[in-house]
Amino acid sequence: MADFASRRRENIENNALLLKDIKPLIPKNEPRSAETKTSNQNNKRKANSPRAPTRQSRRIAEAVSKPTYDEDDDDRVSRTSSRRGAPRVKRGRNPSRALPISDSDHETDTEPSKDVESIIAGWTSWESKSDEPIRDIDGTFRFESHPDFRPNKSPEEIIREGSFGGSYWRPLYSKRLKITVKDDWKELPESWTAGLDVDTYLTNTTYDQEINKYGVQCGQSIEEWEAAGWIAHEYDVRGWFQWYCRFYMGRRCDDDERQISRWKKCVGETGRWRRILLKKYIALGIRSVFADDDGEDEDGPDVSPVVHQTCHHWAYEVRQDALDRFWSDGK
Numbered sequence: 001m002a003d004f005a006s007r008r009r010e011n012i013e014n015n016a017l018l019l020k021d022i023k024p025l026i027p028k029n030e031p032r033s034a035e036t037k038t039s040n041q042n043n044k045r046k047a048n049s050p051r052a053p054t055r056q057s058r059r060i061a062e063a064v065s066k067p068t069y070d071e072d073d074d075d076r077v078s079r080t081s082s083r084r085g086a087p088r089v090k091r092g093r094n095p096s097r098a099l100p101i102s103d104s105d106h107e108t109d110t111e112p113s114k115d116v117e118s119i120i121a122g123w124t125s126w127e128s129k130s131d132e133p134i135r136d137i138d139g140t141f142r143f144e145s146h147p148d149f150r151p152n153k154s155p156e157e158i159i160r161e162g163s164f165g166g167s168y169w170r171p172l173y174s175k176r177l178k179i180t181v182k183d184d185w186k187e188l189p190e191s192w193t194a195g196l197d198v199d200t201y202l203t204n205t206t207y208d209q210e211i212n213k214y215g216v217q218c219g220q221s222i223e224e225w226e227a228a229g230w231i232a233h234e235y236d237v238r239g240w241f242q243w244y245c246r247f248y249m250g251r252r253c254d255d256d257e258r259q260i261s262r263w264k265k266c267v268g269e270t271g272r273w274r275r276i277l278l279k280k281y282i283a284l285g286i287r288s289v290f291a292d293d294d295g296e297d298e299d300g301p302d303v304s305p306v307v308h309q310t311c312h313h314w315a316y317e318v319r320q321d322a323l324d325r326f327w328s329d330g331k
Contacts, residue, residue, distance in 0.1 A: 218310060
């Protein structure tokens with residue numbers, strides 16, 4: 001046993017001497033240059049990221065870049081909170097497919113029948129032929145000449161509460177007339193715009209959705225309305241809302257019946273957008289237009305702010321009596 005221990009100790013000592021003579025081999029790791037590292041990362045990004053198309057449809061490009069002025073979508077994202085006193089509306093969380101805002105009736109499919117100078121003169125030479133409407137106790141307006149036209153928002157309210165991204169009355173170039181129209185907002189009664197920041201609420205050169213009553217962007221631009229043939233230049237180069245302002249001020253013209261027909265199809269008793277909005281209240285089980293007036297239940301169900309803004313642009317706002325009636329008989 002002693003011999004074994006002695007030999008073991010001798011082997012250990014010999015191995016120790018051998019290890020002293022051996023020089024360890026240390027692998028030489030060259031540091032990677034920042035350029036190489038960046039290059040590899042870029043290569044990985046290129047490999048993992050889909051390539052952008054080299055060509056893009058003009059229609060798609062224009063749809064992305066153009067501002068919008070009227071309600072086209074159902075639940076577009078908004079970055080503002082509900083305004084106190086407004087109907088129960090919360091900002092949409094997810095973008096959705098656009099809904100067509102205009103009815104199928106084109107305003108005109110042909111060139112204006114008059115020369116440009118006479119058209120321009122016609123915009124300002126009209127005389128009031130009717131008194132301002134009477135407002136019922138429920139807020140609805142009654143026009144003696146057209147009893148079937150029953151909006152419940154005045155032009156002044158639409159402007160002051162926030163509409164069209166503040167850009168409706170901005171300088172407008174008409175491709176059809178080949179002129180730039182500006183300052184026509186000045187024909188409005190002074191009381192409608194008194195105290196307002198005109199550059200923000202009327203002639204803003206960019207569409208600002210925060211200006212809108214419901215804080216959302218929606219619809220199509222006036223230029224797109226014109227391109228689609230929805231503008232009757234001989235009467236109102238900016239379209240429906242300009243017509244409504246002048247009609248409210250007492251002008252009567254040959255375009256009245258068509259414009260009122262469009263209003264009925266959008267927000268009249270059986271109008272598309274009115275019914276869509278009321279159905280949303282029903283679907284969400286909401287019986288009060290002012291259900292969130294106290295600011296509680298921030299995570300509660302939403303009633304589309306985009307459809308609300310659409311109706312607002314068409315001079316209609318959901319009132320409690322209309323919601324009660326829709327709950328009871330669906331009308």
